[in-house]
Amino acid sequence: MKYLSTRGNAYAEKSYSAITKGLADDGGLFLPGEIPELDIEEVCAENLSYTDLAHVVLKAYLSDYGEDTLKECIKGAYSKSFNNKKVTPIVKLDNQNYVLELWHGPTAAFKDVALQLLPHLIVEGKKKLGLDEETLILVATSGDTGKAALEGFKDVKGTSVLCFYPKDGVAPLQEIQMNTQQGENVHVVSVEGNFDDTQTGVKNIFSDSANIEKLRQMGKAFSSANSINFGRLCPQIVYYFSAYCQLVLAGEIAIGEQIDVVVPTGNFGNILAGWYAKKMGVPIGKLICASNKNNILTEFLSSGTYDANRELHKTVSPSMDILISSNLERLLFEALGRNALETKSLMEQLKKEGRYSLEADAQNRIRMDFEGGYASEDDTMKAIKEVWDKYNYLVDTHTAVAFSVSEKTPSNGNKRILVSTANPYKFPGSVLRALGIEADADDFKNIEALENFTDTKAPRSISALKQAKTRHNMTAAKDKMAEAMYKVLKK
Numbered sequence: 001m002k003y004l005s006t007r008g009n010a011y012a013e014k015s016y017s018a019i020t021k022g023l024a025d026d027g028g029l030f031l032p033g034e035i036p037e038l039d040i041e042e043v044c045a046e047n048l049s050y051t052d053l054a055h056v057v058l059k060a061y062l063s064d065y066g067e068d069t070l071k072e073c074i075k076g077a078y079s080k081s082f083n084n085k086k087v088t089p090i091v092k093l094d095n096q097n098y099v100l101e102l103w104h105g106p107t108a109a110f111k112d113v114a115l116q117l118l119p120h121l122i123v124e125g126k127k128k129l130g131l132d133e134e135t136l137i138l139v140a141t142s143g144d145t146g147k148a149a150l151e152g153f154k155d156v157k158g159t160s161v162l163c164f165y166p167k168d169g170v171a172p173l174q175e176i177q178m179n180t181q182q183g184e185n186v187h188v189v190s191v192e193g194n195f196d197d198t199q200t201g202v203k204n205i206f207s208d209s210a211n212i213e214k215l216r217q218m219g220k221a222f223s224s225a226n227s228i229n230f231g232r233l234c235p236q237i238v239y240y241f242s243a244y245c246q247l248v249l250a251g252e253i254a255i256g257e258q259i260d261v262v263v264p265t266g267n268f269g270n271i272l273a274g275w276y277a278k279k280m281g282v283p284i285g286k287l288i289c290a291s292n293k294n295n296i297l298t299e300f301l302s303s304g305t306y307d308a309n310r311e312l313h314k315t316v317s318p319s320m321d322i323l324i325s326s327n328l329e330r331l332l333f334e335a336l337g338r339n340a341l342e343t344k345s346l347m348e349q350l351k352k353e354g355r356y357s358l359e360a361d362a363q364n365r366i367r368m369d370f371e372g373g374y375a376s377e378d379d380t381m382k383a384i385k386e387v388w389d390k391y392n393y394l395v396d397t398h399t400a401v402a403f404s405v406s407e408k409t410p411s412n413g414n415k416r417i418l419v420s421t422a423n424p425y426k427f428p429g430s431v432l433r434a435l436g437i438e439a440d441a442d443d444f445k446n447i448e449a450l451e452n453f454t455d456t457k458a459p460r461s462i463s464a465l466k467q468a469k470t471r472h473n474m475t476a477a478k479d480k481m482a483e484a485m486y487k488v489l490k491k
């Protein structure tokens with residue numbers, strides 16, 4: 001399989017090269033030269049384990065790795081670190097609604113599904129490319145990505161991770177998760193500034209040729225674990241296959257019957273993986289894109305204009321507080337008939353003017369597969385309470401956005417899968433408040449209160465944080481992030 005850049009059709013890279021590089025040299029995103037198709041009936045009939053299913057789906061994209069190498073990578077990612085045998089289990093709420101739980105990995109959020117596999121793909125990719133420098137993964141995080149990257153890359157040979165987060169811009173438990181991170185090759189630094197400052201700082205480090213040269217002399221090279229990497233996207237396609245087959249095998253749907261999926265969306269990675277699954281042959285009708293108060297995608301899907309000239313709201317679903325959904329570029333490229341020049345020009349317009357509009361044809365192509373909706377802060381909190389009262393099922397603030405949007409989206413008769421992206425115990429304060437209980441400033445007290453009230457249990461990885469030792473406590477001014485990097489690397 002050849003990989004192309006969204007901004008220049010001339011590219012033809014192997015999958016391991018696209019994944020190891022992360023971003024194409026022309027600034028575009030890599031995507032597969034064609035979308036492979038699988039026979040869903042055959043795939044489901046075999047009742048495969050998650051790892052075997054992952055192999056069937058992923059070898060269609062990553063055959064350059066070689067069958068055995070790919071199998072080893074998949075085994076390394078999923079055979080031990082998820083606390084559910086199905087890895088991404090389906091939970092039935094009623095005859096119409098099913099939840100796909102994506103948070104059974106080590107950090108209790110869905111980013112584990114991709115970030116448990118990506119390090120293996122990068123390590124093997126480097127071997128194939130004959131690169132022997134150490135890969136330094138730089139991450140700017142508003143919470144979930146940072147922890148999932150630290151967990152995924154910890155003690156992976158030939159790599160190290162440095163994670164920057166805004167001092168006052170992550171949830172308390174997320175900060176504890178990062179600062180207690182184990183592993184010999186992991187570093188965490190908080191930044192005196194907001195998420196934008198942090199992300200800008202990381203981008204500046206990445207693009208400074210003096211830094212690149214200095215690191216080269218230290219035997220290191222930068223890479224990114226951000227969701228613009230196709231290696232983050234393809235592992236997510238697998239769970240849409242798994243979800244569909246689980247429903248078929250449980251007798252909930254007939255093979256071939258269409259289902260809809262509702263996906264709480266920020267950077268458009270998760271829902272785009274669903275679109276790939278649909279194109280590969282999973283009978284998905286509509287992909288319903290659920291946004292929080294930052295409803296730029298809802299507007300885009302209805303008007304065809306993407307307009308980032310607005311204020312970013314801080315919400316109770318912080319992992320979806322995003323104005324530039326980078327993965328949308330891949331969908332644009334497809335909707336424009338794989339026209340790299342037009343895609344490039346839209347992206348340049350977005351950078352310069354903060355907005356662009358799509359022509360009617362491309363809009364219609366997107367609307368055949370996608371529908372959008374959003375939840376206000378109030379809607380989100382109400383949804384947590386309603387879902388709990390109705391189904392005795394506890395959802396986090398991100399999943400609640402999907403429930404609220406699903407409620408507002410008229411049914412077309414298809415059964416729905418609501419994609420659940422985080423365990424509710426990652427955001428215990430907000431969830432408690434939604435249930436009408438006063439929350440404490442101390443999240444460990446909130447966890448206890450939530451356990452008592454709902455008679456459910458926090459995952460071990462979260463409750464164990466109470467005893468965990470702080471291992472990282474460096475803080476950097478926002479214009480001193482590079483200095484902080486050299487300091488931790490020398491330690």
Ligand SMILES: *Cc1c(COP(=O)(O)O)cnc(C)c1O
Pocket residue numbers: 109110111144145227264265266267268269270271319320398421422
């Ligand atoms: C990252 C994240 C999202 C958004 O996913 P995208 O792939 O960026 O659209 C939603 N919920 C949670 C809990 C997340 O961590």
